[in-house]
Amino acid sequence: MFETLTDRLQGAFRKFGSRGIVTEEDLDQALREVRMAMLEADVNFRVVREFTARVREKALGAEVLRSLTPAQQVIDIVHQELVDILGGEAPKLATASRPPTVIMLVGLQGSGKTTSAAKLANLLKKQRLRPLLAACDIYRPAAVDQLVTLARTLDVPIHEEGTSVKPAVIAQNALEKAKRMGATHLIVDTAGRLHIDDDMMNEVAELRRLLDPAEVLFVADAMAGQDAVNAAKEFHERVGTTGLILTKMDGDARGGAALSIRAVTGVPVKFIGVGEKADALEPFYPDRLASRILGMGDLLTLIEKAKETMGEEDTDAFKDKLKRGTFDLQDFVDQLRKVRKMGPSASSSPCSPASTASRCSSRSTTSTTASSPRPRPSSSP
Known part of the structure; x- marks a missing residue:
């Protein structure tokens, strides 16, 4: 659901580059991209206006502008504001004083x-x-x-x-x-x-x-x-x-x-x-949702899905087989089936928005290189 919004936000953050200082002009340009990305994602325009105003106010502080990694701190401010918009702490269901x-x-x-x-x-x-x-x-x-x-x-x-x-x-x-x-x-x-x-x-x-x-x-x-x-x-x-x-x-x-x-x-x-x-x-x-929107992934939800899919008994048996060296192909197939039961992963991008474009692209290049076939050794003596 959030792929387009994530891509646009990551593109805005990459414009900071690797410079040690983010100027007011840099920040305004990035926030324009953030504003357009949120509006295109169908976020209410009043919410977008208030959101970008709060981010700008906090990001223009001296602590951010003089930071060694200002882009990362701006991203952290955006993350915190997203969490605040979404409600802060995880809400729980209310419970009546007397059931039901x-x-x-x-x-x-x-x-x-x-x-x-x-x-x-x-x-x-x-x-x-x-x-x-x-x-x-x-x-x-x-x-x-x-x-x-x-x-x-x-x-x-x-x-x-x-x-x-x-x-x-x-x-x-x-x-x-x-x-x-x-x-x-x-x-x-x-x-x-x-x-x-x-x-x-x-x-x-x-x-x-x-x-x-x-x-x-x-x-x-x-x-x-x-x-x-x-x-x-x-x-x-x-x-x-x-x-x-x-x-x-x-x-x-x-x-x-x-x-x-x-x-x-x-x-x-x-x-x-x-x-x-x-x-x-x-x-x-x-x-967790704020992390997903910024492309940081949602490992906690993924871990909870894994725990729910694979019970404690299965986990213990899996560990025991690995220790004894009896983990075979059938066990591997069983593990793949359990992974499929977990459904789609919580994150569509392994690259953090704090990473530069070169880091994400290098990771993709590494993955492509690793998956490409290696030349076979010569069969001649």
């Missing part, structure tokens, strides 16, 4: 609400919690059936009463059921529309009043660009959202919504959807 903790999912139709509800239930289940799903979207014909199917696939309990009962009644009955069965969380899938209307807002506001949820998560389609930002702002003002779930972050969108939505609404992004599978929902870490 009610989590409402709201948003427009087609944003991935129903799928995200199932993914969130699966994530909580992996944490040894006991979630209950509630199907309150009675207007989209397949919504209830879809959630029931997902719940059965994931072996998660669900409360549904078809499409003839009012959502408020279904939600209240689901809350009572969650209390009886000792559920730790109640995840409520609410109805959406193709556009924001008063009936939908009134219904969601009524559910919020009845359930008093600890979390009201707005589910936004990251590929919708500024439309997702505007919808998130509207829901926050009229319903009072507490967090965001960005879906389709594995798509080919330009990524502007991820940067804009937090800054415009003031509501933290708590989860991101990175695929269609049930386990393709990840907690949101602002510092």
Whole structure:
């Protein structure tokens, strides 16, 4: 999603060159490139204006201009500002003082609400919690059936009463059921529309009043660009959202919504959807996403995926075989299969933006040389 933005930002930073001092003219030229890169990535223009102003103010300090590596320090300032835009520290789900903790999912139709509800239930289940799903979207014909199917696939309990009962009644009955069965969380899938209307807002506001949820998560389609930002702002003002779930972050969108939505609404992004599978929902870490945007990679997420894919027993067995020298071809094939299960890597570029163009190009040259066939030795005696 962020490849274009990453390339443009790296190009802007390379213009600093290897000089020991960054002048005000150098900084303004680089920030113009940063501004254009963010606008082309569909970042809200007010967010871009405030972002570049803060970077310029901090970067013009004497400590940066007299540094031996000023370009790297400017990049560090940009990284910190990106982290601040995205919310600073990684937010956590709120927990009710008495179970169950009610989590409402709201948003427009087609944003991935129903799928995200199932993914969130699966994530909580992996944490040894006991979630209950509630199907309150009675207007989209397949919504209830879809959630029931997902719940059965994931072996998660669900409360549904078809499409003839009012959502408020279904939600209240689901809350009572969650209390009886000792559920730790109640995840409520609410109805959406193709556009924001008063009936939908009134219904969601009524559910919020009845359930008093600890979390009201707005589910936004990251590929919708500024439309997702505007919808998130509207829901926050009229319903009072507490967090965001960005879906389709594995798509080919330009990524502007991820940067804009937090800054415009003031509501933290708590989860991101990175695929269609049930386990393709990840907690949101602002510092990791900022590193990805700047091309620094996201090794922590990659390590966590590896740990989840390869359990402790597999790891111990792998270490033991390496020590005893019994690691064979079949073991190697098994390892490759587990790597494939991890999905796409978190970073598309191994080169840090602090590196110069020559370092990145030399790495590519080295890789190409290493992969080229070596001349075979002569067979003559």
